[in-house]
Amino acid sequence: MTEEDEVKGLYLLDSSKFGGKYVANWRVLRPSIDYDRCTACQLCIGYCPEAAISAHQDRKPEIDYRYCKGCGICANECPQKAIEMKQEAKK
Amino acid sequence: MPDFDVMPGNKAIATGVKLARVEVIPAYPITPQTTIIEYLADFVANGELDAEYIHSEGEHSCMAMAVGASMVGARTFTATSSHGLAYMHEVLVQAPSYRTPIVMAVANRTLGWYWSLGPDYSDIMPELNLGWLVNFAETNQECLDMVLQLFKVSEDRRVLLPSIMSLDGFYLSYSQEKVYLPDQADVDGWLPHYRVPYPVDPTVNKKWPSAFLPPALHTTYRRLLEEVLEVTKRIIDETDRSYGETFGRSYGGLVEEYRCDDASSVLVTMGSMTTAARRAVDRLRGEGKKIGLVKLRFMRPFPKDEFRKLAEQVDAIGVVDRMLLHGTGNGMAVADVKASLYNTDRRIPIVDFVTGLGGEDVPIDDIYAMGKKIVGAAEKGRAEKEVEYIEHQGQTRNEAIHEETTSTIYPGSEGCAGCGSSIIVRHFLDVLGPDTIIANPPSCSVINYPGVSKAPFVLTNFAAGAAYATGFYRALKAKKKADRVYVAGYAGDGGTVDIGLQSLSAAAERGEPIIWLCYDNEAYMNTGIQRSGSTPMFSATTSTPVGTIWKGKPTQRKNMVMIMAAHGVPYIATASLAYIPDLRHKIKRAAEITRAGEGLAFLHVQQPCATGWYFPEAKTVEVARLAVQTGAWPMIEIDHGVVKVNVKPRELKPIGEYLGAQRRFSHLTHEQINMIQENTRRSWVNWLELERNNKLPWY
Numbered sequence: 001m002t003e004e005d006e007v008k009g010l011y012l013l014d015s016s017k018f019g020g021k022y023v024a025n026w027r028v029l030r031p032s033i034d035y036d037r038c039t040a041c042q043l044c045i046g047y048c049p050e051a052a053i054s055a056h057q058d059r060k061p062e063i064d065y066r067y068c069k070g071c072g073i074c075a076n077e078c079p080q081k082a083i084e085m086k087q088e089a090k091k
Numbered sequence: 092m093p094d095f096d097v098m099p100g101n102k103a104i105a106t107g108v109k110l111a112r113v114e115v116i117p118a119y120p121i122t123p124q125t126t127i128i129e130y131l132a133d134f135v136a137n138g139e140l141d142a143e144y145i146h147s148e149g150e151h152s153c154m155a156m157a158v159g160a161s162m163v164g165a166r167t168f169t170a171t172s173s174h175g176l177a178y179m180h181e182v183l184v185q186a187p188s189y190r191t192p193i194v195m196a197v198a199n200r201t202l203g204w205y206w207s208l209g210p211d212y213s214d215i216m217p218e219l220n221l222g223w224l225v226n227f228a229e230t231n232q233e234c235l236d237m238v239l240q241l242f243k244v245s246e247d248r249r250v251l252l253p254s255i256m257s258l259d260g261f262y263l264s265y266s267q268e269k270v271y272l273p274d275q276a277d278v279d280g281w282l283p284h285y286r287v288p289y290p291v292d293p294t295v296n297k298k299w300p301s302a303f304l305p306p307a308l309h310t311t312y313r314r315l316l317e318e319v320l321e322v323t324k325r326i327i328d329e330t331d332r333s334y335g336e337t338f339g340r341s342y343g344g345l346v347e348e349y350r351c352d353d354a355s356s357v358l359v360t361m362g363s364m365t366t367a368a369r370r371a372v373d374r375l376r377g378e379g380k381k382i383g384l385v386k387l388r389f390m391r392p393f394p395k396d397e398f399r400k401l402a403e404q405v406d407a408i409g410v411v412d413r414m415l416l417h418g419t420g421n422g423m424a425v426a427d428v429k430a431s432l433y434n435t436d437r438r439i440p441i442v443d444f445v446t447g448l449g450g451e452d453v454p455i456d457d458i459y460a461m462g463k464k465i466v467g468a469a470e471k472g473r474a475e476k477e478v479e480y481i482e483h484q485g486q487t488r489n490e491a492i493h494e495e496t497t498s499t500i501y502p503g504s505e506g507c508a509g510c511g512s513s514i515i516v517r518h519f520l521d522v523l524g525p526d527t528i529i530a531n532p533p534s535c536s537v538i539n540y541p542g543v544s545k546a547p548f549v550l551t552n553f554a555a556g557a558a559y560a561t562g563f564y565r566a567l568k569a570k571k572k573a574d575r576v577y578v579a580g581y582a583g584d585g586g587t588v589d590i591g592l593q594s595l596s597a598a599a600e601r602g603e604p605i606i607w608l609c610y611d612n613e614a615y616m617n618t619g620i621q622r623s624g625s626t627p628m629f630s631a632t633t634s635t636p637v638g639t640i641w642k643g644k645p646t647q648r649k650n651m652v653m654i655m656a657a658h659g660v661p662y663i664a665t666a667s668l669a670y671i672p673d674l675r676h677k678i679k680r681a682a683e684i685t686r687a688g689e690g691l692a693f694l695h696v697q698q699p700c701a702t703g704w705y706f707p708e709a710k711t712v713e714v715a716r717l718a719v720q721t722g723a724w725p726m727i728e729i730d731h732g733v734v735k736v737n738v739k740p741r742e743l744k745p746i747g748e749y750l751g752a753q754r755r756f757s758h759l760t761h762e763q764i765n766m767i768q769e770n771t772r773r774s775w776v777n778w779l780e781l782e783r784n785n786k787l788p789w790y
Binding site for chain 1: 492493494503541542543544710711713
């Protein structure tokens with residue numbers, strides 16, 4: 001956008017500056033994946049409301065704890081019971 | 092028992108309504124008013140108030156219900172805020188000429204755009220000039236007392252006009268204060284039953300208020316209304332005095348003067364900021380400044396004579412305005428103060444202080460600074476500036492982590508932990524891609540996703556989501572881009588089946604190629620779990636609570652799939668967040684059909700809500716799956732009229748498994764569970780029957 005295009009008094013959203021919302025400080029319980037049990041079915045990836053879980057190179061899920069609110073849906077849905085919710089360590 | 096309680100302003104209002112023995116209460120939720128109608132629902136649900144409570148489908152209807160009820164002769168109350176008030180506007184106009192003495196609470200909130208939940212007077216000021224009495228409260232006690240006073244004034248035959256009780260959102264609506272409670276017997280004696288002079292009731296009366304008037308009489312009848320409003324000023328004063336004699340509290344009528352006796356300058360404030368202004372004036376008085384305070388209690392009728400008298404005593408007036416009249420450079424209160432003083436002999440400096448917009452606090456220090464300026468203007472005989480804007484540094488809200496992602500939506504959002512809508516919206520945007528415009532009527536998603544979506548997530552007016560989407564689509568079509576950009580609606584159940592239904596129905600009938608996704612959490616979750624037209628039978632919500640009389644929502648939900656099917660739209664599907672591949676497939680199919688320009692595609696996705704359905708947040712997907720497996724949420728696809736049931740369990744699980752997982756159904760009796768079971772079974776059999784018949788006959 002050039003300076004000429006600027007509209008005085010118009011408050012804009014700029015999606016090029018958007019990013020993931022840091023929500024880790026909401027978390028009370030912390031999911032932890034037992035990779036020995038995980039079969040890489042990837043259900044947890046599709047169900048995570050925060051898109052905090054993505055597939056690792058071996059197709060197994062990896063949690064980005066910056067975005068995890070600790071809702072526990074992944075642990076509840078895991079068919080292998082490979083995800084455990086543990087009390088978040090006190091800061 | 093003590094004769095007081097500690098309560099928020101909204102409860103003080105509701106308590107006043109209860110004491111006034113209001114007979115009809117039309118209601119529609121909007122922040123920050125909603126808890127008023129929730130408290131009233133509680134009173135009615137528990138038999139503490141014998142009133143007709145109407146769950147309206149939008150504010151326009153809500154006010155129409157109030158006018159209708161008042162015309163027949165019922166004492167009527169409703170409440171709203173901000174955009175709800177603006178949406179009522181057309182019916183608000185009608186109320187004074189039908190002479191309906193409705194009392195309405197307006198919990199002030201900024202009128203968008205720009206949106207804010209916080210209070211300023213941009214919502215109430217556009218409604219001032221319709222013939223309603225408009226009162227502003229400073230305290231929760233005043234809220235309660237003025238509900239009673241306003242009914243008395245409004246129902247007076249010499250007045251017979253509707254009233255607005257204006258209270259600052261958050262500062263009063265949600266803040267706790269000590270409130271003295273009048274005795275019911277005293278109220279009954281002071282405020283007798285309302286007797287409408289000309290009820291619209293053919294069994295007792297052959298006359299009723301007309302909507303039409305020959306043009307030649309318009310000026311005359313408008314003048315008469317002005318005369319009535321002039322008389323009303325006296326009746327407001329009388330009523331306040333009589334209230335004081337009976338209940339021991341009075342407020343001074345149209346204005347209250349504070350430390351004005353020997354003042355050479357005054358500040359004029361309204362609403363809750365007045366309390367801070369009292370302290371600021373005290374401080375200035377402590378420094379020897381001869382300043383007073385005028386609390387503008389009624390904006391309509393406007394206290395013209397009071398200001399004329401005041402202008403003879405003081406040398407400068409400062410007005411604190413919590414809104415702007417765009418295009419005039421100043422606020423509303425100062426405009427009225429100035430207008431009332433023009434035809435007087437004295438010219439004194441008047442300064443407008445514009446502050447507290449969007450709900451920003453108006454602290455004592457700021458008012459102290461305004462007071463100093465106005466003292467200076469009085470001394471010098473002139474003001475440096477006619478209008479002063481009191482501006483503060485803004486603060487940024489949320490930390491965002493900018494990283495590249497292939498998805499259309501970034502991770503994290505401001506939704507509740509375990510939010511089902513967050514699951515749905517991710518797959519929705521992921522399938523449609525960034526070249527999509529989302530029309531997003533007010534709902535939780537308005538707060539949660541615009542800041543993380545790469546596709547424009549555009550807030551629309553509540554009743555007009557599909558109309559915005561139509562505008563987006565038609566403009567793209569005009570610019571030959573309709574084949575490159577998807578136009579979608581992402582709406583909750585309120586924005587789809589209630590207030591949004593008219594514009595959605597029209598878009599469907601016109602064949603607009605829009606993908607409409609309704610994420611249905613089966614209540615108004617954004618305002619705090621009020622029932623909607625999509626709330627299932629017997630569900631407890633904050634507007635259909637379980638009490639001694641009410642037992643949750645008494646009626647069935649709308650069958651939205653069949654409503655859309657009746658429009659003959661090319662694609663309709665229900666989906667569940669527990670069945671992600673199916674959900675993604677249906678989004679894709681909807682995209683294909685709209686891209687081909689065949690018409691509207693309607694996706695109805697159930698969204699279990701841990702917050703509003705009362706289950707642990709880890710169970711969102713589990714509850715969604717149970718809904719499908721018990722038949723509570725059948726998975727249906729109607730593709731060009733051909734019905735398909737997508738998920739067919741060999742045997743439906745007992746409905747109790749689904750209901751038992753949520754506390755909103757915890758009050759159900761065995762009979763009620765059996766009834767839901769029977770309804771579910773019948774609906775399931777019907778769908779299988781429709782599938783066997785293959786195509787709906789009208790397609």
